[in-house]
Amino acid sequence: MQHNFMLDVKNLYCERDERVLFENLSFSIGKGEVLQIEGQNGSGKTTLLRILSGLSDAFTGQLYWQQQHIDEVLEDFFQSLLYIGHLAGVKAALTAEENLAWMMKLAPHLNKLSLAQALEKVGLFGFEDVPCYTLSAGQQRRVGLARLYLSSAPLWILDEPFTALDKQGVTEKEALIAQHVHNGGMVILTTHHNLAIPNKTVRSINLDTGEVG
C-alpha cells in the first residue's frame, strides 16, 4: 500500500525538570512537506527534534517510520535521515576538507556531490586546508551545512540552520530546502527566520499553544 505519510508521531509526551514540554502531540509528515516547529526559547523545540531523530529516549509515545515502529527499522531510518543540530559536528582541529570527508564516511547518504564540489558550493574553496578553529563562526556553520548539498536522504531535521549565516547564505539554504521538498523530500526545522518557500505552504507546530497546523 502506497501511503503518503512517511513519519508518524503519536501521543508524544515529554517533561523536563517536572515541567511538561508537550503532551498528546500527534502529527505526520509526508513527501514534499515542510514542518516548522515554533515556540519560545525553552519551549522544547530542540528536545522535540532530538526525539524525532532518535537522539533522545526521554519521552513516551510512538514514532513510526513508513508505518513501522521506529525501533524496528532504525538502521533504515538512519539511512534516510540528515540531522543537523545546533552543534554542527564540525571538529575544530580538522580542516573543512577533513571534516567533510569524515562526515561522508559516517553517513553514506552524503553522496550527491564530490567533496570539492560541496566545498565550492558553501563558498569555502580556498579555505579547505586550514583547521576549522581559524574560520569564523559563520564559515564553521557552512562546513556543517555543506551536508545539505551532499545529502540524498529524504528526511532533513534541522535545528536553527540559519544561525550565524550571512544574508546570502540564508537565501542559498532556503533555496536548497525548497528544492529538496519540490523533489519530494521532507524537512522539519526550527528557525526564528520567516521561511518562505515558493508554491508550498509551510506547516507549523506551535509548542506554546499545542496547535498543529
Place this chain on the structure above:
Amino acid sequence: MNFFFAAVQRDLRVAFRHRNEIINPLAFFLMVAVLFPLGVNPEAKFLTQVAPGVIWVAALLASLLSVDGIFRTDYEDGSLEQMLISPQSLGVLVLAKVLTHWLISGFLLALLSPLLAMMLFLPSSGLFALVVSLLLGTPTLSLIGAIGAALTVGLRKGGVLISLLVLPLYIPVLIFGAGTVQAGAMGMPITGYLALLAAVLLVSTMVAPFAIVAALKISVRG
C-alpha cells in the same frame, strides 16, 4: 574495515593537532620515575625491588589521565550525535577510538618504559617482561577506561567519577602486570602471567565495546 581505518586516521589526526594531550601523560610517567627515588630512597637495592610496581602504577595512572578525553570533544562539538545516528556500526567506531587512545597512551608508554626501567635500576632480565606486559596490559586499560569515559561524558565534571568507576576494574591488570615484571626480574618464567594478561585483554575486547556503546547511548539520549 575501511570505515574502521578512516575512524582511526581521523582520531590520530585530531590527537596530533593537540600534541600536549599526548605529551602530558608521557611527562607524568617520566616524572614519577624521576621524583620517586628523590622522595623515598635513591638506593639501587631498594629501587630494584619496587621498580616493577612503581612503573606499572605510573603507567596505569598515566593512561587514566587521558582516558577522559576519548569522547569528550566529540560530545562537545556534536560529532558524537552524528555517530549515534550513523548507519555505520557504532561498535566498530568505538573500537577504533579505543585503539587510537591506546596508540597515543599505552603504546607510547610501553616504548618509553625501558628508560624508566634504567632510572629505577630494574634488572635487565626484567626489561622484556616490562615492555611485553605493558603492551598486553594497557589495551585492557584503554578498553575499561572507555566504558567509564562513555558513562561520564554527559556530566560536566566526570573526571573524578571516572577514576572511581574504573580503578577497581584496573586492579587485576595491575596485579598481573606488575607480577610479570617481578617474575621476569627474578629470572622466573613469565608465560603464565602473559597468558593471563592476554586472556583479560581478549575478554575485555569482546565485552567492552557493547558496554561502551550502551553507555554512550545512555549519556547522549538521557
